Amino acid sequence: MALKPNEQALLDSVQNGLGIGGTWEPSTSGATFDVQDPATGETIKSIADATVEDAVRALDAAVGAQAAWAGTSSRERSNILRRAYDLLMERKEDFALLMSMEMGKPIAEARGEVNYGGEFLRWFSEEAVRVPGDFRQNPEGTGNILVSQIPVGPCYFITPWNFPLAMATRKIAPALAAGCTVVIKPAALTPLTTIFFAQLLEEAGLPAGVVNVVATSKSSAQSSALLSDKRLRKLSFTGSTPVGVKLLEAAAQNVLRTSMELGGNAPLIVFEDADLDRAVEGAMLAKFRNVGQACTAANRVIVHESVADEFAARIAARVNEFTVGRGAEEGFDIGALVDGKAVVNTARLVEDAVATGATIVTGGEAIEGVGNFFQPTVVDHLTPQSAIMREEIFGPLLGIIRFSTEDEAVEIANNTEYGLVSYVFTENIHRGQRMIEKLESGMMGLNTGLVSNAAAPFGGLKQSGLGREGGFEGIHEFLSSKYTLLPRS
Incomplete structure (x- = not known):
């Protein structure tokens, strides 16, 4: 089945490389993998297949950008997220069509996902400037307790294929609002929407290296390499419970902060x-x-x-x-x-x-x-x-x-x-x-x-996961509390 002219033009506008440090480049191995339309079985685009070396370079970029991004004012982070929301709403039809082509969902539902995914950008653009702290006297009266919130640091996100835009925005938006940098690995079945969204973030003014995209057909090797790297400070995964358990085991070796949105019945x-x-x-x-x-x-x-x-x-x-x-x-x-x-x-x-x-x-x-x-x-x-x-x-x-x-x-x-x-x-x-x-x-x-x-805490109990995405709780998954004692003279 031949693609329609508007479908082909849209696919041509999506990068086929890896997004590392503000550039789009081929895999170091030169390898690619195909993305198919599940309704036709036909390949709609071939994209770079990241190696472990590529993933580590993406983490290098995230680590290199972390200090500057954390030092960016919360208002500027808020403004970038809001610009991204506005751009996404302007391009709703493009994102909906792209999702339908690579994932198979009806176009009407894809439009709904654009609205839903966009709300995380808007919500966390507002939460970025409302991170609370605390100041109180200690019970002994000898000093004051100052509690502030600091970014967790570089994050690794693994997203599923079923909601390729919403799962990316639900993780990326609070991370950026909190001042964290990101390496994201979209599902190999549906990587195009995430790549297209990263391009939109660039247009919204996001600095180079803050969000890095490394699509790969070799998920296990890439994840193992990044989770064993002591510079990584946070893992967020949406997917099956068995895979989540394995990732938790690996994350425990470096005591990573984790958010897990796992299976449901x-x-x-x-x-x-x-x-x-x-x-x-x-x-x-x-x-x-x-x-x-x-x-x-x-x-x-x-x-x-x-x-x-x-x-x-x-x-x-x-x-x-x-x-x-x-x-x-x-x-x-x-x-x-x-x-x-x-x-x-x-x-x-x-x-x-x-x-x-x-x-x-x-x-x-x-x-x-x-x-x-x-x-x-x-x-x-x-x-x-x-x-x-x-x-x-x-x-x-x-x-x-x-x-x-x-x-x-x-x-x-x-x-x-x-x-x-x-x-x-x-x-x-x-x-x-x-x-x-x-x-x-x-x-x-x-x-x-x-x-x-987007305004509600999404997450489960038992083997359905850990942590919450969305709501007031969502940004705190990417913040650490820091306590300072101020002695009274």
């Missing part, structure tokens, strides 16, 4: 007193946004037995209205999955659900032909033995399990190693308050299927 509970119209809307949003490829996706839909038949029928009717096609084209609700492995995994989960007692309400199969497409699928009567109850899905597959009592719903919801987000639909405010207390998740949506917001 979100429950969505629909009680018998729920507003079913609202519950259906919330479930559709929480499950099928981004083709189901989100750590916040509602994987386990836990529905009271008295309303489960009606709920399942309504969900299936909505799913059957979906249109499926290339995300970069207008008018499609469901785009391609990111690669062939995702298609195979979704099919495996459907087969396992049926084998363990579930029934397919609609969908259930990969779509034959070009691209990585899977039918939007609903399965009902899940059993506790189903792999869906334990694993992240990352595909357009909604599974329903039924319950009879509130305690049973809570037990099902909490029976997971993950604790990122939960969703609850009930018209009983007291029950809602009980769910806030009882559900083991770092975030919760009460009668809504969307919780993410």
Whole structure:
């Protein structure tokens, strides 16, 4: 499938090199790797494949720029982030189209991601000038305690493929606001959006070396080299829990500050007193946004037995209205999955659900032909033995399990190693308050299927991670408290 002229022109404007110290250059090995459109399987651009030596040079640049950037006034850092936000809003269509081409999501959702990702730039442009300190007398009365906040130092960011802009802005914006420099490794499946965003930061006035981009197909070797370098002071990773555990082990060797946004297997509970119209809307949003490829996706839909038949029928009717096609084209609700492995995994989960007692309400199969497409699928009567109850899905597959009592719903919801987000639909405010207390998740949506917001602390409990991104808390992940005693004369 030939690219349209506007698509080719956009791709031509994206650098194909490594962003190190303010220049865009080839890999020291000369190697490149291909980026493909998952809806067509065709290569849309080849970019430099960073070596370990390249990654270390990127850290050299970040270390070299750290002192000057930390010494830049908070107002100037704020202004740069605000200019970046304004530029991003001006180029919303370009960023949305680029994301749709390299990741597969529908163009309408990509536009939403530009808005969402941009809010981190705007939010942290405001937080940059509001970093608090403290001044108080010590209890003995012999001196005054001064507490100030200083930048952590050079950071290494590893971002996932499913939200290529928002995951970059969610990490980069607070780091820059706090006065930290950055080396970022975007996912090999979707590096173009991050490169394009780094180009925008340059245009916004960001000094050379403050943000460095090293895309690579050899993630493990690059990360090992940087995490063993004593000049690095912070690691932030978004991805799977098993990879996060390995990175935490490596980061422990140099006692690095870490932020980990890891796996999720979100429950969505629909009680018998729920507003079913609202519950259906919330479930559709929480499950099928981004083709189901989100750590916040509602994987386990836990529905009271008295309303489960009606709920399942309504969900299936909505799913059957979906249109499926290339995300970069207008008018499609469901785009391609990111690669062939995702298609195979979704099919495996459907087969396992049926084998363990579930029934397919609609969908259930990969779509034959070009691209990585899977039918939007609903399965009902899940059993506790189903792999869906334990694993992240990352595909357009909604599974329903039924319950009879509130305690049973809570037990099902909490029976997971993950604790990122939960969703609850009930018209009983007291029950809602009980769910806030009882559900083991770092975030919760009460009668809504969307919780993410730049002004809110994003993060989980248990094996879903450490630290928070966004909100007032987000900038403090990149600051260290420094205490000074001022003796009284």
